[in-house]
Amino acid sequence: MNTESPTSGSRAGRRRGGAKAGSTPTRTDTAAPNASQPPGTVRPGGRTARTRAAVRDAVLTGLTEHGYPGLTVEYVAEHSGVHKTTLYRRWGGVEGLVADALDLAGEDSWTPPDTGTLEGDLRALAREVYDTFSDPATAAAPSAFIAAAFQSERAADALRGFYAERFARCADVVRRAVERGEAPAGTDADAVVRAVSAPLFFRVLITREPLDEALADQTAAAVHAAVSAGAYTTSDTTGATPGGATG
Incomplete structure (x- = not known):
């Protein structure tokens, strides 16, 4: 069930129109988050949903191809089109990128089945x-x-x-x-x-x-x-x- 699938690549995710891995939007830089917050723990204002989805898709692809030990900020930058300095500023590093990808996966509109029994x-x-x-x-x-x-x-x-x-x-x-x-x-x-x-x-x-x-x-x-x-x-x-x- 999608309950068990933190990814937009699932069949249910595709039905909802979730972004697919491999999309390559143009590189985008926006304002950094509040400096009082740890990097990667808040969602900076001003960044577009497309940018965040592109980063999430790159994280998913990188995890699938290389696993957590092989995932790097440089990989995410290359595959998302978002500059690595922006990634470090907003997410702080790989841990923040993975955590935010999971947060974004949980923002879908999935609902449990209702078959009547x-x-x-x-x-x-x-x-x-x-x-x-x-x-x-x-x-x-x-x-x-x-x-x-x-x-x-x-x-x-x-x-x-x-x-x-x-x-x-x-x-x-x-x-x-x-x-x-x-x-x-x-x-x-x-x-x-x-x-x-x-x-x-x-x-x-x-x-x-x-x-x-x-x-x-x-x-x-x-x-x-x-x-x-x-x-x-x-x-x-x-x-x-x-x-x-x-x-």
Whole structure:
């Protein structure tokens, strides 16, 4: 699911009209950020969306081609058309570039599926993970972001923020299920989202096995059964879906 894909290169991203990697806009320089802020932690006023997207695309391409250790400011400058002194001034270096690329990936309009049933929504979410990681063209960038998070605490913080925001959107899936009586009140939405994607990520990142739709559907069915049985309810309302009637 796009929940698990911090890149505009995903199929869902292309449907939204996200910029594709490899675009080469003209070189653009604008005002530097406030000097009191650490480089790369704020979005400087005045820079165009096109410039920021070009930088993001160059970061994605560089991560995919060379990994985090091989990504350089010089590479991003060459492939984005933004001068390296501007990149250093605004983003501070590679860590800031990767963090901002993740921030930008989280600014899309993606919404979780709404099929009318919890089981259908969970299956659709699982199949989005399958769709993303079964295609090398769309799997490369999110895989590179995840790898970068193991090598940079700044990238790890940005990745956690990306997924926290995605989980917040996915809370609607569980909220609707509670309202329909398909899930108990107090069902932990974050736990449900993690459960429906974890087996797929285990294959992709740990055992390096291929994915298939059967695994996605099996995972969704298992999580649906667990939700119905109350396995994800919690007495702590933090992170749980508020309100709704019990089934």
